Amino acid sequence: MANRASTVTLVALGGAAVGLIVGWQLPDSTTTAAPVIDAAEAETEADSASLPSLQLDERLRGEITSASELNGKDGSRFERFTLTLEEEALVEIELGGPLQGTLSLYDADEQLLASSANPAYYDAPAAASLRRRIDESGDYMVVVSGHDMHSYGPFTLTSRLMELTTSDTLEMPSRADGWMQDDGDTYSVTIEESGLYQFEMRSSDVDAYLVLEGPNGYRREDDDSAGNLDARIADFLEPGEYRVIARSAYEQEGGLYSLELGPHELASDETLRNSGTLAMDEPLHGWFSGETLTYEFTLDAPAAVTIDMLSSDFDAYLELHGDNVFVSDDDGGGELNARLYSPLEAGSYRVTARSHGSHGSGLFELRASATAIDELPSNGQLEVNSPVSARLQPGVRDYYELVVEEAGRYRLDLLSDDFDAYLELDGQGQYLRDDDGAGGLNSRISAHLEPGSYRATARAYGNSESGSYTLQLHRE
Incomplete structure (x- = not known):
């Protein structure tokens, strides 16, 4: 315990007093002097006086009167008591009764350790209790003071000892009660089976902050996801050893907190899969936590495939990869859901599921369906300097084939006054996309193309948009 070099005077809390002076203070130099006891003499007399003793688990009655000791700074009155405490004890002291007052706790060197005015919430009214974990065994001083001179x-x-979790190893599931002091507390926990788990930290004393670290560089942090100033981390975890760090978001005084961990309630209702095969007409549920998730499917014959990613927790984003195929979507499924629709040749494909911008986390549903087709649909062939005008229907994508006979730089434009144009060009190892490259809401792809066949897709950025458009190809 750090000791001050010189003895300091007592403090009557509630945001009011900074020193104890027995007798009267001089408000200014023009006031008629009243007898003032020397500060050193006052401290000696106070130290020699026998203070009432406060016993753990017993109720002590007292009263603040005009005869109580005086805080010369604001005129409030206070009473003092001694309390004997053991090292590592967590003590809670409560003030009851009609008195509008505050509590403070001092060590043997008269250093303030805790106050019933909570420093974490400056605009909150002073509480009538305080808690503190004791660093050294000895006698401590409890001060009861009035809010003001009235x-x-x-x-x-009353005072009592509180039970705290002493082990730094936690079971899954379990609950721990701890005391936040200095840099926080670190616990270890073993995850036996892959699944969805939740860690929650709550406190009325400090702004809770959680850190979870695990195998392969895994790390998650959270501040206020549990509401108010409480923290929560919910995530899909693989088996392994994890570290849970419970601390405060800012540099604050100590405080009591609870830590609860266990399987997430959704895990009992759904089997979560974050990789593997995406079967047609067999929806699956997964958990996104910042890392892109990958699924695969195979088509034995040409088919028009629709893939949906639905989530109420984050902005879903889908990508489809295959031989000469790359399709992506953000909000094509309405609201923050993603939908991909693409006619595909027979073959193997990869679906990546994530959030837009890789932000957020949470539960999602992924489902796919396929309709057999004889061949890939086409709205015709697009030739250089031969614009095509057509009308796009809601939720539809129009496909055009273009054949490049001579290598060079080409410009492909999708122009519309009716909808936000979105253009795609796939083929010969190229997967090109554009939204507003032609100015306004028009799209443009400008690229060097090698000889071969390509597929241009004309669609709207939003799934429900429709209207007339012009698609044109020029050599630059």
Whole structure:
């Protein structure tokens, strides 16, 4: 315990007093002097006086009156008591009764350790209790003071020891009660089976902050996801050893907190899969936590495939990869859901599922369906300097084939006054996309193309948009 070099005077809390002076203070130099006891003499007399003793688990009655000791700074009155405490004890002291007052706890060197005015919430009214974990065994001083010079009345004072979790290893599931002090507390926990788990930290004393670290560089942090100033981390975890760090978001005084961990309630209702085969007409559920998830499917014959990613927790984003195929979508499924629709040749394909911008986390549903087709649909062939005008229907994508006979730089434009144009060009190892490259809401792809066949897709950025458009190809 750090000791001050010189003895300091007592503090009556509630945001009011900074020193104890027995007798009267001089407001200014023009006031008629009243007898003032020397500060050193006052401290000696106070130290020699026998203070009432406060016993753990017993109720003590007292009263603030005009005869109580005076805080010369604001005129409030206070009473002092001694309390014997053991090292590592967590003590809670409560003030009851009609008195509008506050509590403070000092060590043997008269250093303030805790106050019933919570420093974490400066605009909150002062509480009538305080808690503190004790660093050294010894006698401590408890001070009961009125809020101001008008605060008088009887009070009750009680103290008790609180039980804390002493182990730094937690079971899954379990609950731990701890005391936040200095850099926080670190616990270890073993995850036996892959699944969805939740870690929650709550406190009325400090702004809770959680850190979860695990195998292969895994790390998640959270501040206020549990509401108010409480923290929560919910994630899909693989088996392994994890570290849970419970601390405060800012540099604050100590405080009590609870830590609860266990399987997430959704895990009992759904089997979560974050990789593997995406079967047609067999929806699956997964958990996104910042890392792109990958699924595969195979078509034995040409088919028009629709893939949906639905989530109420984050902005879903889908990508489809295959031989000369790359399709992506953000909000094509409405709201923040993603939908891909693409006619595909027989073959193997890869679906990546994530959030837009890789932000957020949460539960999602992924489902796919396929309709057999004889051949890939086409709205015709697009030739250089021969614009095509057509009308796009809601939720539809129009496909055009273009054949490049001579290598060079080409410009492909999709122009519309009716909808936000979105253009795709696939083929010969190229997967090109554009939204507003032609200005306004028009699209443009400008690229060097090698000889071969390509597929141009004309669609709207939003799934429900429709209208007339012009698609044109020029050599630059």
